[in-house]
Amino acid sequence: MERRLLVLAATAFVVAAVLYSAWMPGQFTSPLVDRTDGLVGELAARDQPSTRLFRTSDVLSGLAIVLGVAVTYRVRREWSGWLALAAFGVLVIGGGLFPLDCAALGDPVCELTPLSLSHHVHTVTGVLATVALLAAMALLSRCWNAYGAWLITGATLGVTALTLAAIAGGYLAGVAQRAQATLTAMWLVYVALRLLVADDPVDGGPVSGVLFPGGSGAHVVVQGEGPVVLISAGLGGAWFHWDRVAAELARSHQVVRFDRPGLGRSPASPAPPTLYGEAARLAALAPAHPGQVIVVAHSVAAWHAEAFVRLHPMCVSRLVLVDPSRDDRRRRASSFGKAVGPWLPALGGAWGATALALLAGPAVHRLVRGLPDHGRAYRTGRVLAAAVGEWLARHDMAADLRRVRARHAFPDVPVTVISSRGRARIQKRLAAELNADLVHLTASARRIHLAATAPIADAVRRLRRDREPGSPG
Structure with missing residues (x-):
C-alpha cells in the first residue's frame, strides 16, 4: 500500500502542476490583461471574463498540493520542507478564494478605485506563497x-x-512572473517524479520498549x-x-500489558485487525501449558478475550471484563470501511x-481517557490510523x-x-449469558479503568481466595 500511496501523492502533484498552469491557454481569453506587463493573478480578477475558471483552478491546485503532501510518507528530516510546501498549497487556495478586484498593473483605472479586503488579502497571500514555495524548494533540495x-x-530564485x-521598474513584470509560474509547475512535476522513483518507504526508527519473547511483535510491559x-x-x-x-496487581501477580499493532509503542x-488475530495474540502472550x-479486558477487547477463552479453554483461569462493548447483532462493516482499512x-x-x-x-486523548498522554503515543499518525482501523473493524469482529x-x-x-x-442493561445480559458475577460501578465508561482499580483487583484476586484451603468451591 505504501507504493500505491506514493503513486497517489505523485498524481496529486502532477494534477496540481496542470491546474496551476491553467493560465497558459487561459491568458488568451482575457485580452484586458497585458501578457507582457500584467501578472498571472490578474487573470482571476473579478472584472475578468474567466475569473471563475481561474479561481477554481487555483483552489483545486492548492487542494491537490495539500493532498499530495498529506499522503506523502513521512521522513523526519524533511518535515520543514513538506510543511512549507503544504503552506504554499494553502496560500494558493487563499489566493483563489480572495481574488483581485481588477488588473492592478494592466488597468490604470484600477488604481483609482477603492480596493476591497479581498484584493489586499490576495496580494498578501501571493507574497507569502512565493516565500513558502522558495522555502520548500530550498529545504527539500538540501x-x-x-x-x-x-x-x-x-x-526560481x-x-x-x-x-x-x-514590478518595481514597471516593465516586463508579466514575462518574468510567467517564467516563475512555469518553474513552479516544473517543481511540482519534479516532486512527483522523485516520489515515483523513490525506494519503498519503511517505518522509520526502532520501536522502544520490551518485545515479548514469544514473537508476538508487540510492545509488552511485565x-x-x-x-x-x-x-x-x-x-x-x-x-x-x-x-x-x-501497580496494584503487581503486589501479588505477574502483570503483562501490551499494545496491539500500531497502538502505543507497537509497530503497525x-x-x-481481526477477532481471530487478537485471540491468537492473547494466546501467544499467555503462559505455556500447563500454566x-x-x-x-476492557471495552472492545472483551470480545478478543471471550473468543480467546472459547478457542483456548485450557489457557485461562479467570476472565474479568471491564465495561465490555456491545456486540452489534445487525450491522456489518461498510464497504467503505473495508476499502479504507487496508x-x-x-x-x-x-x-x-x-x-x-x-x-x-493529545487533546482528544485527554477528553476521551481523562489522562495526559505521558507516553507520547497519541502524537503519532501510526496510533491514529490504528485506532481508526480498530473502529472500522468492530462490526466484522462482532460478527466473528x-x-x-x-x-x-x-x-x-x-x-x-x-x-x-x-x-x-447490555452488560447484565452478557453476564447472564456467561454465568458471570456482575459488579456495578457509577463511574463513566471512559474512566472506568481508573475508577475501578479496587474492583478489578478484587475480581482478579478472587480466584486465589477461592482456591485457598477451606474456602468453598
Missing part, C-alpha cells in the same frame, strides 16, 4: 541534495528576483511475580492507561496523519464473535463483568 532540485530552485525588479494477569486495553488503548491497576501491521492466565497502516505513516495527530491527538459463540461453548471459567452505568 535534504535530497539532487542536482535537478537545486537547478529548479536556483532558477533568480526569476523571482527578476520579477520583483520588473511487572511483578506470581500468577500471570494479562491486561488487554480497549479500543485504541495503550499500556500506560493501566498503570494504577497494574499491514493487515487490518494458565487471568485475563482482564490503506490505514500506510496512511498512518504519512504527513497528513502525523500533522493531525500532533494537533489533535457470534460465529465463535455458535461453534464453541463457553468453558467452566469464572467470569466477572464490571459494568458501567451507561451500559448496564
Whole structure:
C-alpha cells in the first residue's frame, strides 16, 4: 500500500502542476490583461471574463498540493520542507478564494478605485506563497541534495528576483512572473517524479520498549511475580492507561500489558485487525501449558478475550471484563470501511496523519481517557490510523464473535463483568449469558479503568481466595 500511496501523492502533484498552469491557454481569453506587463493573478480578477475558471483552478491546485503532501510518507528530516510546501498549497487556495478586484498593473483605472479586503488579502497571500514555495524548494533540495532540485530552485530564485525588479521598474513584470509560474509547475512535476522513483518507504526508527519473547511483535510491559494477569486495553488503548491497576496487581501477580499493532509503542501491521488475530495474540502472550492466565479486558477487547477463552479453554483461569462493548447483532462493516482499512497502516505513516495527530491527538486523548498522554503515543499518525482501523473493524469482529459463540461453548471459567452505568442493561445480559458475577460501578465508561482499580483487583484476586484451603468451591 505504501507504493500505491506514493503513486497517489505523485498524481496529486502532477494534477496540481496542470491546474496551476491553467493560465497558459487561459491568458488568451482575457485580452484586458497585458501578457507582457500584467501578472498571472490578474487573470482571476473579478472584472475578468474567466475569473471563475481561474479561481477554481487555483483552489483545486492548492487542494491537490495539500493532498499530495498529506499522503506523502513521512521522513523526519524533511518535515520543514513538506510543511512549507503544504503552506504554499494553502496560500494558493487563499489566493483563489480572495481574488483581485481588477488588473492592478494592466488597468490604470484600477488604481483609482477603492480596493476591497479581498484584493489586499490576495496580494498578501501571493507574497507569502512565493516565500513558502522558495522555502520548500530550498529545504527539500538540501535534504535530497539532487542536482535537478537545486537547478529548479536556483532558477526560481533568480526569476523571482527578476520579477520583483520588473514590478518595481514597471516593465516586463508579466514575462518574468510567467517564467516563475512555469518553474513552479516544473517543481511540482519534479516532486512527483522523485516520489515515483523513490525506494519503498519503511517505518522509520526502532520501536522502544520490551518485545515479548514469544514473537508476538508487540510492545509488552511485565511487572511483578506470581500468577500471570494479562491486561488487554480497549479500543485504541495503550499500556500506560493501566498503570494504577497494574501497580496494584503487581503486589501479588505477574502483570503483562501490551499494545496491539500500531497502538502505543507497537509497530503497525499491514493487515487490518481481526477477532481471530487478537485471540491468537492473547494466546501467544499467555503462559505455556500447563500454566494458565487471568485475563482482564476492557471495552472492545472483551470480545478478543471471550473468543480467546472459547478457542483456548485450557489457557485461562479467570476472565474479568471491564465495561465490555456491545456486540452489534445487525450491522456489518461498510464497504467503505473495508476499502479504507487496508490503506490505514500506510496512511498512518504519512504527513497528513502525523500533522493531525500532533494537533489533535493529545487533546482528544485527554477528553476521551481523562489522562495526559505521558507516553507520547497519541502524537503519532501510526496510533491514529490504528485506532481508526480498530473502529472500522468492530462490526466484522462482532460478527466473528457470534460465529465463535455458535461453534464453541463457553468453558467452566469464572467470569466477572464490571459494568458501567451507561451500559448496564447490555452488560447484565452478557453476564447472564456467561454465568458471570456482575459488579456495578457509577463511574463513566471512559474512566472506568481508573475508577475501578479496587474492583478489578478484587475480581482478579478472587480466584486465589477461592482456591485457598477451606474456602468453598
